[in-house]
Amino acid sequence: MNKKKWIILAAIVVVLGGGGYGGYAYYQSKNTAAEEPPAEPPSFPTATVDVGEVKKTIFSSGTIEAKAREEVRPEISGKVQKLFVKEGQAVKKGDVLFTVDSVDAQLELQKQELAIIRAQKELNELKNKKDKIVADKTGKVKEVLVKEGETVTPDTVVAKLTNTDYLKITGKFTAYEAEHFRVGQQVKVFISSSLYYVDGVVTKVDHIGQKEKGVGGVHDVDVLVKKPGALYVGDLGEVQYTDPKGLLFASQKATPFELPDEMEIVAGTHGKIGKVEVEKDDEIKAGQLLFKMDLTESELEMKDKELSLKEALLNMEQKKREIAKKQVEAPISGVITKLNVKEGEAPGSEPVAVIMDTSSVYFVAAVDEMDIPAIKLGQSVDVYLTAFGNKPFKGKVTELPKEGTKEDKSVRFAVKVELSDTADMKHGMTGDCDIYVEQKENVKRLPLNAVEVLEAGLGTVMVKDPASGEPTPKEIEIGVEGTDFIEVVKGLNEGDEVLLTNPEGM
Template sequence: MLKKTLKLIWRKKILSGICLVAIAGTSYFGYEKLGNQAETKYITSAVEKGMIIQSVSGSGKVSSLNQIDIKPKASGDITGVYVKEGQEVKKGTLLFSISSTDAQKSVTDAEISLDSAKIDLEEILEPVDQLTLMQAQNAYDQAVSSEKKAIEDLSSSYEDGLSSLTSIFFDLPEIMTDLYDVLFGYDFGTSQWNIDWYSDTTQNYGGEVLKYKQLAENNYKIAKNSYDKNFDNYKNISGYSETVKIDALTDETHATIKNISETIKSMTNLVNFTKDILEQNGATIPSALLSQQKTLQDYTLSVNKILGTPTSIKRTIQNAKDAIPKAKITLMEKEKALEDVKNGADNITIRLKTLAVQQKENALLSAKQNLAEYYPRAPFDGIIADLSVEKNNSFSSGNAGATITTKQKIAEISLNEIDVTDIKVGQKATLTFDAVEGLSITGEVVDVDSIGTISQNIVSYAVQIAFDIDDDRIKPGMSVSVSIITNSKQNILTVPLGAVKTQGQTSYVDILKDGEPQKTQVETGISNDTLIEITSGLNEGDMVVTQTISTGGTTPSASSNTGNKNFGGSGSFNAGSGAVMRIIQ
């Protein structure tokens, strides 16, 4: 089957070359026009579905050896050995196995990812059902309501905040009045303030009370000034005030409460210090002192309770502010989603989902190829000459687990470090021989060196290819040319390589419209020396310009636009009557 396929490929290549020359000649002479009038004609080619084959070529010699080491690119414990030394094996025989739990999981995960990507693609390709449209409309309506509610919530948060500030200013006047009385009242006699009584009484017993007295008095003055200014600003605020003023009042109120809290703390320290000195000296504790101590304790609890209110107001307002832009973004997203549902998936979305499927397919293929490394098989018919693995022993990647001798001939070629990255064991190849004219056989890559050889600063890697058939005319040491198929795609849109040009990072082709070429942006896939895949931008049957022919006087000529340097150069040939046709290759 492989021979037939490869022969078919070569036959198609030859026939395609003949057809291209015939078409080019026909198109050119069909457009050729003698005369003195200058005229420009365009040669076009149809976008067709076909196959592109990518390959890597190299040369080497037929090996004089007839054995190969089996060196899996996997590590782990040997879970089974299925052959023994001296045993004759057929191509594909399982030789041994390596523990592959992680590799098997990778395959399973890749299969699940591929299924998910296919489902996503199928969903966007299906017509929109009424339920999906209704859900999208409901989501949009809800987003509209959410945005409206977010704006209303911000307004409510300011109203609630102002209400909470009002409650605070119901309590603060009484607190400030009582604090004043604690310091400057006459509870211990009519001749002196309470604060002076505390200091004088304690000093009589040698207490160092002055620092407590001074701190309490200073803190009270700070709190009083802060409170008076804050209260005036509060009286000028209403529900119609600008929000920035309410924000400022909230910050100011928080600072005032902190100052009052510090005042109560310092006053409590003064009272407690005095009480301790009196107790230490066996003096009677006045009832007024105990009463003031109780008052300060109550206000400590009250002030600490309202201390967090301004912070809570600010947090609520900020959360409401943050919710508005989020609601607007959500609304825009839902509006766009509703439009997308109504309009269906656009070409870009379909293309992205298609690419996602292709990526998952490639990932699955890679995972399966990696899993195969854990189950090395005989690359050809032969005899097990050496077996270096045992069950339950550990195995390291790149080591030889077995050696197989064979009557099959093996070609060994050398590839550079760039080309060898595309080469994998199991890839098919075609081989030709300088010494045997007309002989072309198929083969398969059976080994790729994991470590390169450096010569004159150039790294090269040996690749061994086993012949699928034997031919007595092929001798060890003969030169061989090998073409290894690294990738192929069937049933894809293709155009001649020279039809695609680039401008910056954009690829485009020229399509004739009303007799004039117009640029059409395209996305491309794989390519070889003659064809390139078109993944988006064109449809089957579209006509793309491949050549431009200019005629003038008696010497008609053909020319083309500058081609994509990445896709190859250009050449020319004479086309009769002195005409010159330039063909983008």
């Protein structure tokens, strides 16, 4: 009730009081002979100041929503190739729901993977390029196999050597005798022309053998002998070995000494020969420089290969993303509540699937923009759902929106309320709620219809005059204006009686 209505009510009370008194005087003058009891003052309903709880609430309607709800749609068009879920099935975030035809994308991805392997190989070859080729053996150059400007790979043979410090002789033995020789074994070689022995080492044993005219089956045993001063290529000798039992094995005939087998030197790097530092018949030692490499083009080539590799990696990531889009995963954990596609079908306008996390639900209250400043996190809420009648469900404010939604001429804000008992609640249920924005306990209070609010913190009440019983206005200080009660801060004491200005709560 506003201040104007309260003044009118007071005036009515005064008039009623005056009228009663005038009538009483009239009857007294008309009936002086008859003595009657005086008229009782009029009776008004009252309320007493007590101590208790005062709650201020904001009323709002709303709906029950699942903790999370997601509509799943593929990012690309195409037919569903494989469906992995069904309606009502529980899924976890990241589970594959369905795939869209992706054969072409898989082939493209394989091509990109091969391109990356090739680019990495070429780049590694460039990084492993050396600026020179050196000898890893000692000997005499028999042949130089590359020229300036020629391109080599790590396996390219660039030169052949012979070791002039050694000679080779091949002994001829029977199959039985050959079984007593092994590589690395120390043997003696008898020099026929000089009638003396030199030491040798077995380097090869032929266990297969071959037939030779006049001697039958023959097995070669190659022996390497360090060349003494008076031993030459073409000199004859016999390979001999005495076993631990004293049994002598000697080659079937004297054979000539030869130069050792050729030794090959490989490039060990990629690139172009810049300069040849060795010639045929040169005596070289291990570690000696043989060729200088031309690296003038290597730096530019390396940058080009690095760019090619980056491009191939980017292309592969792009293909992977395309394939990932074709493999649609669950965005949240929950239950498949709707499934609107079958294998072999192309998705329509509706979402392919709807997932809801039904582990808990919230009540989302649509709060008016005039009330939203008073809403704070943690405030208590009583929720009443249409499906459950007047049963209150306890909750608290857990989330405030950053922006509102315009509805007709007003703006509403979706305030999320977490409920303690959600066992029987379903997504989409409607209801309303009381949000307790201010609450005090053990304070003096009066019913709302006993106080006329004048302004913030100030109100008036009608108190009964102790002597006459007539209603008299009195200003009081007020605090929280609750749903049912209003806090009395100053001006009244517990037990004081005031008139109800609107007994029926109108």
